Amino acid sequence: MKRVVMIGPSPTAKGGIATVIGTLLRVGYERDGRCVFIQTHISAGFLHKAWVAAWALLRVTWLMATGQVALLHAHVASEASFWRKAVFIRVAQFFRCPVIFHLHSGEFRVFLEQRMSLRQRQFAIAMMRRVDYALVLSDDAMKLLTDIGVKKIEMLPNPIQINGSSPARQQSSDILFLGRLDNKKGVYDLLRAFKRVRDQVPEARLILGGEGEFTQVRELASTLGILDVLELPGWVDESQRSQLLARAAAFVLPSHFEQMPMTVLEAMVAGVPVVATRVGGVPCMLEHGDCGKLVDVGDLDALACALVEVLSDRPAAEAMAKRAHQRVLSEYEASVVLSRLQDRYAVLKQ
Template sequence: MHILRLCSVYEPPPSALLGRGVRFDPMGGMQIHAAKLSGALDGLGVRQTVVTTRPPDAPALARLGRHGRVVRLGLPVAAARQGYGAAAWLRAPGLADGLDLVHAHLGEDRSVLPAARHVAAHARAPLVVTVHRGAPRPGGSWPAGTLGARLERHVLGGADAVIALTEGMRDELAKDGVPGERLHVVPSGIGAGFLAELGTPELGEPVMPERIPTPRIGYVGRLARRKGVDVLLRAFALLRDRTDAHLVIVGDGPERSALQRLAARLRIDGRTHFLGFVPHEYVPRVLRELNVLALPARHGGLGTVLPEAMHSRVPVVASRTGGVPELVEHRRTGLLVSPDNPEELAAALRELLESRALARAVTVAARRRVNERTWDRLVHRVMEVYEGVVPLPVPERTDERTGERTGGREPAAAADTAADLG
């Protein structure tokens, strides 16, 4: 099977996580999900071509495991990053050669959808879409936001299969018109790095150049407003009597400078450590060195760090948003708080810092809750989705009267919509 994977962001090489690359393509859940899924499929011998954007210092073409490649299109300029979609559209005939299936990953960038449909039509191959957020809603200014939402509904409604990361997301997509028989739920998985027993190493190189005292409250993820890191800073400032506690912020993004200024205004900058990006292979070590992980998102999906932290036996405080309550049962596998509520978040952080019994109880239950969410298991569920839409080959035969050969692969439904893609 040959799969073309289209995604606006994908795990970049280490060279692209420095300098301009940090601002172009901050690491997040969608990059990690797509990369780990691709790696697991490569382990099964599946041939893949990943088409994505090109951050600064990232090569235009790179190997993917033993059976695939990563093709980075467009300009390495943040303002023009969506140009990869136009480039993929123009290169559709070449990209479509020999494809069995097109798999698009939909995040905030909707331009991936028309490009994916166009390539699928050229290849006469089925289209699968994984949605990394909630159901389509109008966003941005008129008319772009409304037209984009209509495009999203149209493409998702016509896709051969749509994968949601949570049950709640599946229900939203069904309400928005995606046929129920085409909807599947496959969550983000835990990679092999989290399955190794790394012990309890001290926080040090290569994660950061100096030791951070304990207890440590941590955040791992993008620094964007919807992630609510400013709420975490305000909550940390409310722990006035816990001057022994330190806050560790791992990640980068557009809000980093504003968050550093806020930490200074709140007079917690001496105990708040902005580590920036660390390669994802170091995240297991970072998580094991935290006493509590806080995920204070205002809204959004489930992400990848939550199940990773639960598997790593780190007690978690998370906002009651998106698919989080599907994993975190309040006071059983973690603590849930209202979004945008620093007082409630501060109280939950204090409780986990001061009650060893509660912290241990939730981590034991959390580990059991996510025990099956490993990519070596989940990859087979994705393969079931693929096998459900890839047309079965029709055996070739020779007509006895004419001598002509007939048969071969049946055309996929995506080919019927070629006219819609113009």
């Protein structure tokens, strides 16, 4: 029996793609034997990473050479993720195996247009034009691939699994951020905006969960006089994220680049009011302001104002969060997304 082979990072790795893959596996992606996942990357040392990638390539090549693959589904981001998946995609194209190019990177346009040499860009575009189908997470990604010449593109949302029980919501004035601590995620914008929030809501606290530029973050917080109300728990696992969301009065993601951030979906599921920038698929996720507050990238006044509004008008914020929760149930629940994906597989395998 020919099977769909999905490739991407291990579900135990860090990052949004790993979270998406882990969710699909938990809701039955491999259940009937018609689909199989092969990891191409793990969070480990260089040699271990290289071994995992090489073994995955050998396994996929053997499956294709022996006629056991009906379709290759490749989860792709920027930088090393793109070049790693490019090898697998070229192997599939050599064996005339249909390919789904599933784009996740919020800064793929920058990667393609500014970080590749001319020869690399020519190779990448030629490869992408030959894929049979592309899945994207935002209008911008769809336009980019359309302009490149990809013929068949569909928007498929990231899935999130909704458990029956979650920690009870707590009353606080905590503002929570989850992600890498760097400029691209808007962390320094957030610190400066939070200084203005504190001037109006003195009891507010800021929690920045994730790895990254701890020294620079602490230095700026100290300069701004907010170091005493800043919490840096580092990388947080699923259980810790649930606890942090339960005690958060607001979730904030002031990113400069995104596609469809899983952290926003997690906040929506947890019933936490969301404030985020208008990037990637975020406006669609938040129904252009109906299910969360949207601000422009780098607009510190608007960011501070939105956070103050959430902290000051709790009934309105909770009503917004309830609308967001209902939107997740109808559009992003994992079994709904998996069903759509399987329907697409069925069409491409014909």
